[in-house]
Amino acid sequence: METEYLVGISASVAAYSLLQLVLVVRNLLKKVPAVPTQNHAWILFAGDQVFAYAMMSAGSAAAGVTNLNRTGIRHTPLPDFCKPLHWFCSHMAVSITFAFLSCVCLAVSTVIDAIWLAKLVN
Numbered sequence: 001m002e003t004e005y006l007v008g009i010s011a012s013v014a015a016y017s018l019l020q021l022v023l024v025v026r027n028l029l030k031k032v033p034a035v036p037t038q039n040h041a042w043i044l045f046a047g048d049q050v051f052a053y054a055m056m057s058a059g060s061a062a063a064g065v066t067n068l069n070r071t072g073i074r075h076t077p078l079p080d081f082c083k084p085l086h087w088f089c090s091h092m093a094v095s096i097t098f099a100f101l102s103c104v105c106l107a108v109s110t111v112i113d114a115i116w117l118a119k120l121v122n
Helices: 002-029 038-071 086-121
Strands: none
Touching: 002 038, 002 086, 038 086
């Protein structure tokens, strides 16, 4: 369940980021400001924050479940799933690392959006 959540949020963030990139490059090719209006800047700012928090929650949920699979559950007979499926746990660790890295990238994008907002307000 948590891995599907991580995949879904990752796909949503990828689509949002690609759309944002296309719009900014299109504006730059037209030789207009990358973020032409204050409303556009607010939408980008809000979108970056929403997706950063969603990615953080998806990465956290997947990290908890992956750690539980790696260590097993004490006090219950559930086994350590990572011993027979080592490749799965390794791939999940890489996926979770990229999820948290994308949180950092979205946070940087939010700071850039705040700078654009500050320039458009003045």
